[in-house]
Amino acid sequence: MSVYVVGHKSPDTDSVTSAIAYAALQKEMGVDAVPAMQGELNPETEMVLNKFGFSAPEIMTDGAGKQLMLVDHSDLAQAPDNLGDAELLAIIDHHKVGDITTNNPIIFNAQPVGCTGTVLKQLYDINNVAIPANIAGIMLCAILSDTVMFKSPTCTEADKAACEDLAKIAGVDDMQALAMEMFKAKSAVDGVPAKDLVFRDYKDFDMNGKKIGIGQLELVDLSLVAGIRDDLYKACEEVKADGRHTVLLMLTDIMKEGTDLMVVSDDPSLIEKAFGGKLEGNTMWVDGMMSRKKQTVPNMQKACGC
């Protein structure tokens, strides 16, 4: 029976490439491992796989009866369905420890670094397995994506060092150019329905009884969404109408390193308080805001009295 290696729901570049890279490492160690993902590729990941000659992993959303290795998450809500009926063999991650438990000992390697790709680079090295050039390429892309080319507050020295090594192996001379190519792909909004854009990278949170949804679009330039702001706002209103106290859409300018925060809320003053600014129309510029995990969520939790 094959072992499935799979990342989180709403797969991002790290989740998909880490499934491929860890499955390849497991294969080297004699395990019949197969990479999988829990949903369709986003435009950035599609570009990355094409560039380094990989086809999309198969889609797998139900763990029942399967042997699984999880990458880039350890939360039940982000894992395949019916995890309780699966046999979990490993978790490789870089987030806070989630709520998944097991009956048997497993491989568990989570580190406070910016990307699962960085943890995998170390695992290849520890096991003395040479990283093939095309796999080094996609691991490099994952780290550049998760750390927003080292600009995110989640980035560590280990991430930068891993990228230096991986770029050499992959034959990438210009990391910055590669990152820009990815960010342009990630910024693609033309012809995509506004609601799909709100949900492209979206998570719901319970903050002191308030249901708060936070989406993020990472853009190389805010002018890309200038013509669709009203549509995005309407889409946020629709999402909020579905029982939420607040919907925030982070329109993040990854070059200017800040976020124009679109706000639909029962209590807009709560958001002004959370980020120490004033709404102008529907949005508020928050300088330096790049990370939902490290910046938006903690400030909102504090404002909600969590």
Ligand code: MG
């Ligand atoms: Mg991820």
Ligand code: MG
């Ligand atoms: Mg990640």
Ligand code: MG
């Ligand atoms: Mg991200």
